[in-house]
Amino acid sequence: MSTSYDAIVVGAGQAGPSMAVRLATAGMSVAIVERHLVGGTCVNVGCTPTKAMVASAYAAHLARRAGELGVTIPGGVAVDMAAVKARKDRIAGNSRRNNETWLESTNRLTLIRGHARFVGPGEIAVGGETLTAPRIFLNVGGRAATPDMPGLSEIDYLTNSTILDLDEVPRRLIVIGGSYIGLEFAQMFRRFGAEVVVVETAPRIIAREDEEVSAAVQKILEEDGVAFRLNASCIGFERRDGEIAAMVDCTAGAPEETGSHVLLAVGRRPNTDDLGLERAGVETDARGYIVVDDELQTNVDGIWALGDCNGRGAFTHTAYNDFEIVAANLLDGDRRRLSDRFPVYALYTDPPLGRVGMTEAQARAAGRRIKVATRPMSRVGRALEKGESKGFMKAVVDADTDAILGAAVLGVGGDEAIHGLLYAMQGGMRADVIRRTTPIHPTVAELFPTLMGDLAEA
Structure with a gap:
């Protein structure tokens, strides 16, 4: 038919x-x-x-x-x-x-x-x-993605889909992968009451981001009680006395982590x-x-x-x-x-990370002469009033054209505030226009004009 x-x-x-x-x-x-x-x-x-x-x-x-x-x-x-x-x-x-x-x-x-x-x-x-x-x-x-890791077929592992079916909090969750999906679940289940350790093969988490962003996100999650094992290699698994042992062979710490559940978050x-x-x-x-x-x-x-x-x-x-x-x-x-279109996305940890355009490292790799400004969220009145002053905001601007190349807002409301800079970039607005704008107080985005006023060649 x-x-x-x-x-x-x-x-x-x-x-x-x-x-x-x-x-x-x-x-x-x-x-x-x-x-x-x-x-x-x-x-x-x-x-x-x-x-x-x-x-x-x-x-x-x-x-x-x-x-x-x-x-x-x-x-x-x-x-x-x-x-x-x-x-x-x-x-x-x-x-x-x-x-x-x-x-x-x-x-x-x-x-x-x-x-x-x-x-x-x-x-x-x-x-x-x-x-x-x-x-x-x-x-x-x-x-x-489910890569071929030794012993993976011998354990009951979770993915971003199947972990949503849990109706009990894991005793100890091992998250394989220190990128966006893995970090969101790591913090989430830590706050639900699970012990959580993140295992990442790279020397730092969310390696796409600038180093200070990676470091700040890791510190925030560590303050929540999430543990990290970086530079992991030869990751493998085996069942042991009702637990799951994950061999991580890291350069520091014990050669394995044990837990009740394993989440694979290593890509799509x-x-x-x-x-x-x-x-x-x-x-x-x-x-x-x-x-x-x-x-x-x-x-x-x-x-x-x-x-x-x-x-x-x-x-x-x-x-x-x-x-x-x-x-x-x-x-x-x-x-x-x-x-x-400009690349724009968010990492939904708490506080969230809003990202648009190039990172500083990407702008340098592209051969741009740049200006950079960074401001801590502790300088944002709205964040202090809410009792949520972790993180910072950062802007990268072309030193020759004053075009906004990219920005990151790691902090309360960062996933929403970043849209102001996205719209400015899409409309071709220069950094100096934002610097001369009068924003609403108290808000998170009100610091953008100050941020643009702090730009210095880097």
Whole structure:
């Protein structure tokens, strides 16, 4: 059996549903195919559930230090992990159902459940049915990478997805990977009451960031009670007396760590290995990411790749922007490109890290002559008033053009405040314009003009 559509969308993650609905409302007949859960990573095992749990962990942390703010909590603080999980499940479930209702109620749009595989450039098989369309949009996302580590197959390990199913606090959690996902879970479960150790093969955590950012984040987590084992090598596992032993072979400390649970947080891989891309002639790179041009088109005419599977952004917001780029070019006659956007993201530890544009190290590597300014959050009135003055903010500016190249805000509200500099950069605003701006007091972003006034050649 074969059914023809004007367009097929494979994957109902962040970009897929919006793409499908936009095409359908433009008058096209559209099929959207999803093999698992509508909403993809963000709604089901990413942003929505994890940030719900981060909120619970923050509540526990704030309650424990309530005395610092003059508030007494009789009886102390306890975490009901089953209730935390139930709240998280409820929030994620509602979001997923809202997405399903949206798709199912859209005219000219058909939601098909099943695993899609290419038969040819314009043909996709789902179950026993063949779907054809002149336009195909791939939004198949990614999953946790599971590298070949000795003994891994002998233990029950957790990933960013399965750790969300825990309804009890681990006694001791070993986190393999000192990057963004691993650090968020490390602090979260430490605040829930688990002992936590982070094992990282590099000499420092979040190595993409400047060294002082890495050091500050590590210090903040250590103050929460998270332990770190850096420069780990030859990581392996074995079961021992009901525990899991992780061999880390570090340059300092004991050669192993033992715990009740292990979380693997060592990267992601695209869900492209079982799509039959070779039958359509779609090119992938050495890591399996679909190769796209500046407008998200693949090497095959009529096939686009959006979101995590194209390797051009690993975030919900970049996936959605992929949709916006494709829709603008295809339907609005408005040329938009990947190269127009600035890299921007957040690390949702507490306090959070908001990052936009280049780091200082990246600017230097690019051969720029730069000016740099750094200000501690202890100089921010709003942070002091809230009793949350850890961290700092930093700006990197081109010394020749006064263009803002990048910034980081590690501190309370940093994930929100960073948007002010993102918008300034997107609009081509120079640092001196921000320096001359009058901000609201008391806020976190009010320090940006002062920060720009502190710029000095570095």
